[in-house]
Amino acid sequence: xxxxxxxxxxxxxxxxxxxxxxxxxxxxxxxxxxxxxxxxxxxxxxxxxxxxxxxxxxxxxxxxxxxxxxxxxxxxxxxxxxxxxxxxxxxxxxxxxxxxxxxxxxxxxxxxxxxxxxxxxxxxxxxxxxxxxxxxxxxxxxxxxxxxxxxxxxxxxxxxxxxxxxxxxxxxxxxxxxxxxxxxxxxxxxxxxxxxxxxxxxxxxxxxxxxxxxxxxxxxxxxxxxxxxxxxxxxxxxxxxxxxxxxxxxxxxxxxxxxxxxxxxxxxxxxxxxxxxxxxxxxxxxxxxxxxxxxxxxxxxxxxxxxxxxxxxxxxxxxxxxxxxxxxxxxxxxxxxxxxxxxxxxxxxxxxxxxxxxxxxxxxx
Amino acid sequence: xxxxxxxxxxxxxxxxxxxxxxxxxxxxxxxxxxxxxxxxxxxxxxxxxxxxxxxxxxxxxxxxxxxxxxxxxxxxxxxxxxxxxxxxxxxxxxxxxxxxxxxxxxxxxxxxxxxxxxxxxxxxxxxxxxxxxxxxxxxxxxxxxxxxxxxxxxxxxxxxxxxxxxxxx
Amino acid sequence: xxxxxxxxxxxxxxxxxxxxxxxxxxxxxxxxxxxxxxxxxxxxxxxxxxxxxxxxxxxxxxxxxxxxxxxxxxxxxxxxxxxxxxxxxxxxxxxxxxxxx
Numbered sequence: 124x125x126x127x128x129x130x131x132x133x134x135x136x137x138x139x140x141x142x143x144x145x146x147x148x149x150x151x152x153x154x155x156x157x158x159x160x161x162x163x164x165x166x167x168x169x170x171x172x173x174x175x176x177x178x179x180x181x182x183x184x185x186x187x188x189x190x191x192x193x194x195x196x197x198x199x200x201x202x203x204x205x206x207x208x209x210x211x212x213x214x215x216x217x218x219x220x221x222x223x224x225x226x227x228x229x230x231x232x233x234x235x236x237x238x239x240x241x242x243x244x245x246x247x248x249x250x251x252x253x254x255x256x257x258x259x260x261x262x263x264x265x266x267x268x269x270x271x272x273x274x275x276x277x278x279x280x281x282x283x284x285x286x287x288x289x290x291x292x293x294x295x296x297x298x299x300x301x302x303x304x305x306x307x308x309x310x311x312x313x314x315x316x317x318x319x320x321x322x323x324x325x326x327x328x329x330x331x332x333x334x335x336x337x338x339x340x341x342x343x344x345x346x347x348x349x350x351x352x353x354x355x356x357x358x359x360x361x362x363x364x365x366x367x368x369x370x371x372x373x374x375x376x377x378x379x380x381x382x383x384x385x386x387x388x389x390x391x392x393x394x395x396x397x398x399x400x401x402x403x404x405x406x407x408x409x410x411x412x413x414x415x416x417x418x419x420x421x422x423x424x425x426x427x428x429x430x431x432x433x434x435x436x437x438x439x440x441x442x443x444x445x446x447x448x449x450x451x452x453x454x455x456x457x458x459x460x461x462x463x464x465x466x467x468x469x470x471x472x473x474x475x476x477x478x479x480x481x482x483x484x485x486x487x488x
Numbered sequence: 489x490x491x492x493x494x495x496x497x498x499x500x501x502x503x504x505x506x507x508x509x510x511x512x513x514x515x516x517x518x519x520x521x522x523x524x525x526x527x528x529x530x531x532x533x534x535x536x537x538x539x540x541x542x543x544x545x546x547x548x549x550x551x552x553x554x555x556x557x558x559x560x561x562x563x564x565x566x567x568x569x570x571x572x573x574x575x576x577x578x579x580x581x582x583x584x585x586x587x588x589x590x591x592x593x594x595x596x597x598x599x600x601x602x603x604x605x606x607x608x609x610x611x612x613x614x615x616x617x618x619x620x621x622x623x624x625x626x627x628x629x630x631x632x633x634x635x636x637x638x639x640x641x642x643x644x645x646x647x648x649x650x651x652x653x654x655x656x657x
Numbered sequence: 658x659x660x661x662x663x664x665x666x667x668x669x670x671x672x673x674x675x676x677x678x679x680x681x682x683x684x685x686x687x688x689x690x691x692x693x694x695x696x697x698x699x700x701x702x703x704x705x706x707x708x709x710x711x712x713x714x715x716x717x718x719x720x721x722x723x724x725x726x727x728x729x730x731x732x733x734x735x736x737x738x739x740x741x742x743x744x745x746x747x748x749x750x751x752x753x754x755x756x757x758x
Contacts, residue, residue: 158720158739159719159720159739160690160739160740160741165719170665170666171571172533172571172631172633173571174529174530174531174571174572175530175531175532175549176530176531176532176549177532177533177536181531181532181533181571182533182537182569182571182631184631184665186666206739206740208720222740238719240717240719240721240722241716241717241721241722250706250711250713250716250724251712251714252701252702252703252712252713252714252715253701253714254716255715255716255718256716256717256718256722258717258718258719259715259716259717259718259719259738262693262718262719262738263693263696263715263718264660265666266693267686267689267690267693267697268659268660268663268666268668269658269659269660269689269693269696269697270658270659270660271658271696292596293595293596293597293663293664293665294660294663295597295660311527311529311572312526312527313524313525313527313529313570313572313573313574314572316524316572316574316611316649317572317573319611319612319613320609320610320611320612320613320649320650321609321613321650322609322612322613322614323613338702338712339702340701341701341702341712341714378721426530464530464548464549464550465530465549465550466530467530467548467549467550468527468528468529468530468550468551469527469528470527470528470529470530471530471550595664595665596664597662597663597664598662632664632665
């Protein structure tokens with residue numbers, strides 16, 4: 124017999140957990156399906172204090188926010204299935220693969236909160252062991268307590284590259300330098316300042332062109348080079364760095380394949396990180412029973428992921444006619460105000476522009 | 489890396505630091521918080537951290553925090569609360585104006601001892617002056633961010649923003 | 658390679674378990690991924706690619722990139738980054754695609 128849930132959530136990160144809590148608080152029965160064996164998504168490895176306002180738990184470290192959200196899930200009887208990989212979404216069922224079995228789960232509404240995957244860039248030997256995505260370095264260091272390297276070249280000076288460089292220093296790993304292809308630092312200046320006052324150089328207009336290494340050790344070094352305004356290496360500016368690890372923090376791409384597969388209308392918006400599902404303010408896709416939240420709806424960060432999650436969970440409850448529609452609408456309006464407030468600075472412009480473009484496409488339906 | 493490789497297009501000495509600094513008479517009166525946050529980012533915990541209500545952010549949470557130097561007592565409570573670790577407290581000794589102090593947020597292993605001699609680093613991590621650790625605060629409120637006050641020559645209070653221990657490489 | 662002291666994090670002592678990598682007995686901690694256990698033992702080469710036999714290791718650590726696939730207890734293509742290590746587990750470097758039984 125096929126198991127039935129009112130609302131299924133794919134992904135147990137900040138967006139998925141927030142969606143589950145928001146819907147469950149309205150009386151919806153919710154199950155989360157998460158492919159990892161530890162819940163919390165990327166929050167569990169964020170050791171820094173978060174930005175935001177008081178209602179977003181600002182000043183609290185990401186890993187502590189994960190625990191707060193997980194506790195709320197427990198309070199609301201949300202079931203979290205771990206090592207549960209959703210392999211496909213059909214008319215009203217999910218296919219879920221566990222290490223030892225496969226099952227189908229029937230849902231009335233679905234929240235897709237699958238997050239994002241890390242981008243890769245082109246350079247010689249870019250698949251050598253010892254080249255990690257920034258998230259992998261964080262997992263090893265901050266979740267499992269393993270020092271992944273002696274000395275690191277960081278590629279990318281967005282907030283992730285800056286924050287992970289800082290966390291590497293906290294784990295007593297040397298960061299040789301940060302290379303940034305653009306003429307300016309990508310992330311917040313306050314994060315860059317933390318790195319620079321420790322003496323870590325941020326080399327703008329620079330990139331990695333080659334990883335050095337061998338079959339026994341993996342990475343043993345890296346060659347970086349200055350690049351011109353068309354991102355072409357400037358001959359004669361190559362430098363060899365003796366590093367055992369190269370960390371790539373070169374952006375994220377929404378993990379939207381399940382949304383595309385289940386028939387949601389898709390579009391490509393570079394400001395949001397690539398291919399995303401068209402959706403409205405309330406995170407509802409062109410398939411009325413399917414909602415989305417977090418990085419899968421466009422690359423942003425954890426606070427907006429939790430707000431979008433709350434919206435998606437409430438909108439799903441409303442769609443299923445569960446809970447008090449007036450209370451739900453009021454709550455949703457409140458969250459929309461918070462989201463707009465959060466994005467109301469120069470760093471929120473991309474997300475605002477992206478979501479406006481999405482809304483346009485949605486209204487053409 | 490050697491210095492010539494340190495091609496910094498992004499200077500962290502903000503040109504407009506001079507615009508936000510309090511008048512010298514104010515610094516001579518008592519220590520004061522310097523908020524080195526010059527970008528509109530969605531963040532406001534500094535506002536609530538101040539028991540004197542000296543810090544404010546206009547409309548919403550994205551504007552640049554403003555500090556009323558007359559209300560600021562230099563208590564350092566805001567230092568560990570800033571997620572960007574961008575708030576420092578500076579002071580000058582009333583009796584001996586050549587002596588100054590800088591309070592810095594610090595999140596690394598092996599906290600220095602009070603009285604320990606350390607090396608004051610500038611915003612680019614370059615050593616600029618010897619300094620002595622005057623105060624080390626870690627409590628539940630600081631949530632693992634240590635608040636460390638250094639004594640150093642007063643001419644460096646606007647320059648030193650970090651330190652290294654003599655024992656470290 | 659294990660972090661003993663960290664300014665923010667505490668890593669409570671977890672039960673030690675034993676597993677095998679290429680028939681060699683290694684130590685791991687209960688509750689960590691196979692990939693984490695290998696890296697804690699200074700092992701970074703997880704498999705060799707099919708066409709050019711190039712070494713591959715952990716890359717994304719969230720089960721999205723397929724760089725860390727290994728043979729675990731005789732089964733190929735196990736995502737070692739999101740699979741917990743277990744007592745007595747036999748982990749081997751995968752060569753090529755791995756044979757399906």
